[in-house]
Amino acid sequence: MAMPEHIQSVKTLPRTAESSQKLILVTLAVCAVLFFILDIMLGSVEIPFDEVLKIIFQRKSENTAWLFIIEKIRIPKAVTAVLAGCGLSVSGLQMQTLFRNPLAGPSELGITAGAGLGVAAVMLAGGSSAGIYAISQLGISGSWLIITMASLGSALVLFLILVIAGKIRDNVILLIVGVMIGTITLSVISIWQYFSQPEQLQEYIMWTFGSLGGVTQYHLYALSGVVSFGLLLAFISSKALNAMLLGENYARSMGLSIGRTRLIIMAGTSLLTGSITAFCGPIGFVGIAIPHIARALLGTSNHRILIPGTCLAGTVMMLFCDIIAQLPGTQTVIPINVVTSLFGAPVVIWIIISRNNLRSSFS
Numbered sequence: 001m002a003m004p005e006h007i008q009s010v011k012t013l014p015r016t017a018e019s020s021q022k023l024i025l026v027t028l029a030v031c032a033v034l035f036f037i038l039d040i041m042l043g044s045v046e047i048p049f050d051e052v053l054k055i056i057f058q059r060k061s062e063n064t065a066w067l068f069i070i071e072k073i074r075i076p077k078a079v080t081a082v083l084a085g086c087g088l089s090v091s092g093l094q095m096q097t098l099f100r101n102p103l104a105g106p107s108e109l110g111i112t113a114g115a116g117l118g119v120a121a122v123m124l125a126g127g128s129s130a131g132i133y134a135i136s137q138l139g140i141s142g143s144w145l146i147i148t149m150a151s152l153g154s155a156l157v158l159f160l161i162l163v164i165a166g167k168i169r170d171n172v173i174l175l176i177v178g179v180m181i182g183t184i185t186l187s188v189i190s191i192w193q194y195f196s197q198p199e200q201l202q203e204y205i206m207w208t209f210g211s212l213g214g215v216t217q218y219h220l221y222a223l224s225g226v227v228s229f230g231l232l233l234a235f236i237s238s239k240a241l242n243a244m245l246l247g248e249n250y251a252r253s254m255g256l257s258i259g260r261t262r263l264i265i266m267a268g269t270s271l272l273t274g275s276i277t278a279f280c281g282p283i284g285f286v287g288i289a290i291p292h293i294a295r296a297l298l299g300t301s302n303h304r305i306l307i308p309g310t311c312l313a314g315t316v317m318m319l320f321c322d323i324i325a326q327l328p329g330t331q332t333v334i335p336i337n338v339v340t341s342l343f344g345a346p347v348v349i350w351i352i353i354s355r356n357n358l359r360s361s362f363s
Contacts (some may be wrong), residue, residue, distance in 0.1 A: 003107065017299065025305075027310035028080055028297075028313055028316060031316045034259070036315075040070055040078055041077060042323055045069060056070070060068070068302070071217075076217050077322065080220065080280065081204050081318040081319050081321075081322045083276065084280050084283060084318050085313075086310075087275070087314075088273070088276055088287045088290075089311060089317075090231060091269045092104070092286070093290075093303070093307065094268065097241045098241075100244070101174070101175055102292065104324040105286045105288035106269065106273040108182075110157045110178050111154045111177065113185040113186050114153040114157030115151070116150075116153070117150060117155040117188060118151070118152050118274065118278075119204075119207065119277070119342055120193075122146055123207070124189075124193060124294070127128050132228060148273065149278075150274035151271055151275065151278075153275070154269075154274040154276065155267075159266065162314045163178070164177050209338075210337030211333075212280055212336055219279065220330065223276075223279050225273055226271055227271075227272060227275060227276065229276070231268075233268035235307055236264070237264050241303040242303050243261075244261065248344075261362075284344075286340050288344075289345075289347055291306070291346075293347060294306055294309040294313045298350045317344070321339040322339075
């Protein structure tokens with residue numbers, strides 16, 4: 001069976017292309033480190049570069065206020081940005097490959113709405129505002145409760161999508177169905193909001209704005225563990241994802257178990273999207289924009305290269321957006337969801353216009 005030309009890059013690449021890809025990956029890694037340091041330096045209180053490095057590597061400073069700000073606030077926020085950028089980007093990449101659709105993503109297919117449904121079940125349907133306050137103070141137990149509910153909500157929506165995907169072969173129709181399922185999920189959340197107490201409603205609305213600053217050092221262990229496991233599943237599935245680009249029939253002829261592959265991708269995407277959405281709130285456009293940026297930069301369909309490239313590109317974008325969101329030198333903090341959409345949408349439009357054959361990477 002002949003292999004499509006656009007997939008041949010999965011198997012072999014000229015040495016010049018490999019060198020170019022390595023250079024791009026190194027450049028993205030350097031940019032990620034630079035933006036990580038800038039994200040820690042900049043904010044309502046500007047901290048000198050040498051003091052930032054001293055606190056990061058030596059964990060000491062003559063200014064105790066700077067030490068507290070960096071260790072307790074800015075480093076956890078920057079690490080959260082890295083985790084969110086990696087997790088959401090890889091989730092979008094997996095969804096686009098699984099459905100072979102450039103418009104697929106955790107938000108577009110209702111997975112983020114499903115995670116929101118799980119969180120709403122805790123915040124809005126879990127009892128009085130006192131009960132919600134108690135949950136928020138449970139530390140790691142509360143974190144795992146929200147992660148579990150958010151992951152179950154996203155897994156439920158994705159499972160429905162996969163069931164429908166087995167009966168519908170047209171990706172456009174499948175995408176429309178996914179949007180409708182997301183709409184139904186949001187309608188259920190709206191009903192809960194309508195009958196909720198003002199205190200509960202305010203808590204949930206603040207969560208929907210999206211924020212990277214709500215993850216404390218203590219909660220960061222739970223988030224990083226779940227995201228790391230989800231990324232590990234994605235790396236393990238890289239060979240299977242390459243085969244899925246060739247179509248299910250071709251993948252079966254190569255001995256790939258389609259059902260098992262879908263299950264692994266579903267589990268990984270649910271964990272990544274559910275945990276990040278639970279802690280940071282809905283963060284739009286990263287899942288759909290970054291995979292396209294990574295493909296445009298690296299010029300390959302090989303997921304062994306795309307996954308690390310997508311992680312690095314997602315990290316750079318989230319750190320950059322976080323710097324913009326906190327408006328260095330002021331006390332104003334813009335919701336991260338607004339910033340990612342504001343910068344992500346024009347980038348995707350530019351890529352679509354400049355690459356007329358965008359869909360060829362999925363067909």
